[in-house]
Amino acid sequence: MSDRYDPALEAALSDLGAAIRFPSTPPLAAGIAAYLVAQPRAGWRPRFGSLQRSLVLAVVGLLAVGGIAGAIGIGIGAIQIRFADGTPLPTPLASVANRGYGTQTTLAQAQASVPFAIRLPAGTELGPPEGVFLADVPTGGTVTLVWGELVVTQFSAEIGPEAFEKMVTAGTRVEPVSVNGRAGWWVEGGTHAFFYRDEDGNFVDTTLRLVTSALIWEEGGLALRVEGAPSLEAALRVAASLE
Amino acid sequence: MYRCCRVEGCPLSDAELMERARQGNVAAFEELVRRYEQIAFRTALLVCGDADEARDAAQEGFVRAWRALPTFRGGAEPRPWMLRIVANAARNRRRGSSRQAALGLRLAEDPLSGGAAPSPEGSILAQERREALLAAIGRLSTDDRLVIGLRWFVDMDEAGMAAVLNVARGTVKSRLSRAMARLRTEVDTDV
Numbered sequence: 001m002s003d004r005y006d007p008a009l010e011a012a013l014s015d016l017g018a019a020i021r022f023p024s025t026p027p028l029a030a031g032i033a034a035y036l037v038a039q040p041r042a043g044w045r046p047r048f049g050s051l052q053r054s055l056v057l058a059v060v061g062l063l064a065v066g067g068i069a070g071a072i073g074i075g076i077g078a079i080q081i082r083f084a085d086g087t088p089l090p091t092p093l094a095s096v097a098n099r100g101y102g103t104q105t106t107l108a109q110a111q112a113s114v115p116f117a118i119r120l121p122a123g124t125e126l127g128p129p130e131g132v133f134l135a136d137v138p139t140g141g142t143v144t145l146v147w148g149e150l151v152v153t154q155f156s157a158e159i160g161p162e163a164f165e166k167m168v169t170a171g172t173r174v175e176p177v178s179v180n181g182r183a184g185w186w187v188e189g190g191t192h193a194f195f196y197r198d199e200d201g202n203f204v205d206t207t208l209r210l211v212t213s214a215l216i217w218e219e220g221g222l223a224l225r226v227e228g229a230p231s232l233e234a235a236l237r238v239a240a241s242l243e
Numbered sequence: 244m245y246r247c248c249r250v251e252g253c254p255l256s257d258a259e260l261m262e263r264a265r266q267g268n269v270a271a272f273e274e275l276v277r278r279y280e281q282i283a284f285r286t287a288l289l290v291c292g293d294a295d296e297a298r299d300a301a302q303e304g305f306v307r308a309w310r311a312l313p314t315f316r317g318g319a320e321p322r323p324w325m326l327r328i329v330a331n332a333a334r335n336r337r338r339g340s341s342r343q344a345a346l347g348l349r350l351a352e353d354p355l356s357g358g359a360a361p362s363p364e365g366s367i368l369a370q371e372r373r374e375a376l377l378a379a380i381g382r383l384s385t386d387d388r389l390v391i392g393l394r395w396f397v398d399m400d401e402a403g404m405a406a407v408l409n410v411a412r413g414t415v416k417s418r419l420s421r422a423m424a425r426l427r428t429e430v431d432t433d434v
Contacts, residue, residue: 006427013395016373020396021351023294025281032305033273136409 101144101153102135110134114141116156116222121241126150149228152238156221177215177232179239184217186232215239261321265312272312276305279322282397283329286407289392290333290385292347300336304329323406330407337385348396350374379429387422394419 110132111118120129131146140156175186215226215235224242229235255263255271257278263271283304287297308328315324350373380388386408393399393407404419405412 006423009423009427009430012372012376013391015369016350016376017395017398019350019370019373020348020377022285022288022348022396025284026294026298028280028284028298028302028305029273029277032276032302032309033269035306036269036272036309 101133101146101151102142103133105132105134107132110143114143114156116140116154118143118145119152119154119222119224119242120145121152121238122243124238124241126238126241150238151225151227152242153225153227154222156223175232177236179215179217179236180219182217182219184215184239186213186215186235188213188232257321258318261312261315262317264309265315265317272309275321275325279325280305282322282399282403283326285397286326286330286393286399287333288347289389289397290330290337294347296336297333297347300333301329303336304332307332320402323402326403327406327409331409348377348392350377376430379426382429383422383425386418387425390415390418390422391426 105113107118107129113134126147129145129147129152131144133144133146135142135144142153142155144154145152173186173188175188177184177186213227213229213232213235215229215232215238217224217239224239226235226238229238255274257275260271260275264275280301283301284297287300287304288294291297291300305325305328308325311328315321350370380391383391390404390408393404399407401412401415404415408415408418410418
């Protein structure tokens with residue numbers, strides 16, 4: 001891992017590493033086990049079955065519900081929509097700042113941190129975003145702009161083996177729509193959560209959260225999502241205003 | 244890391260323990276925590292810079308890992324997955340603080356010499372160089388300190404670093420390279 005670096009500095013760091021004394025590691029295992037035994041699992045409870053099996057069963061359930069798009073793994077580039085009927089989903093978080101959008105920052109700082117041009121609404125009454133959040137996943141980062149309950153999230157669609165994944169349950173309507181002339185999805189009703197899945201295919205729990213109705217599409221190398229619009233028409237207007 | 248052993252009395256592999264933990268076996272999870280607690284604590288310390296905060300972050304991370312066990316993909320390595328969750332817990336704690344974390348690391352008073360016993364003067368000079376280098380690392384950003392600390396102080400492998408840093412494996416090298424370049428600048432500025 002170190003062939004291309006600075007040999008003298010590497011040697012100094014190697015010497016330093018041998019001289020570093022970490023504080024003693026506190027014994028954690030027994031205390032954590034005692035806590036887990038004493039605390040019944042709450043919130044998003046572990047499922048002890050196969051995720052794939054759950055998805056298949058969920059799709060069977062969804063297909064039985066009229067008016068709902070039914071397909072496994074529909075999605076747009078970096079965002080995959082999967083059906084997870086029966087999957088316990090997390091409790092909604094009321095505070096925008098606690099929904100896992102990342103670190104609150106300024107628009108200028110966010111723009112300096114991501115490789116893509118952040119798209120902002122123009123010609124609407126929205127004005128500058130009330131909150132700007134920056135997350136370091138996936139690779140390239142995610143920028144989230146917030147106006148009250150309206151949330152616009154954008155990240156590079158070229159995120160390699162990583163993926164964002166939306167899990168929806170029965171009762172959620174997933175409707176194919178045209179967004180700025182491109183294929184997109186309107187996800188409405190029921191409960192649905194948004195996950196980030198790392199390159200190993202594991203969920204990263206810190207980004208797991210419930211979202212409200214969402215419009216999802218990909219445009220110009222960006223994956224975009226509008227959440228919290230009161231209707232599909234309103235979400236489409238926001239999408240059309242982004243430039 | 245423990246390899247799979249089918250002989251009675253041999254310790255279970257990490258993967259076998261993980262599978263049992265996913266079935267709700269707390270004792271199996273406890274053993275995994277025991278195996279990972281040192282590297283988890285040290286990783287959290289690199290992020291938090293404070294031993295008490297690092298302990299709390301590691302505890303929180305392990306509990307969150309337990310709750311997230313159903314999302315663990317069978318066949319994957321448990322250790323990077325757990326360390327990623329612990330590192331995220333530590334990062335979230337740091338985000339709640341506006342101040343830059345202290346480095347939280349100390350030098351041994353009498354570090355081992357790799358070669359022949361140095362002269363007293365040589366020992367003092369070597370220790371001064373180490374202190375200067377440690378101070379230079381302390382002036383780097385948290386991200387740079389973390390990637391350097393993981394590589395040189397925790398001796399973490401690339402998969403583990405990628406997990407903790409939340410980046411693809413290929414990105415680890417470039418992150419480390421940039422952090423080393425900035426450290427070189429700090430060291431040169433110090434001279």
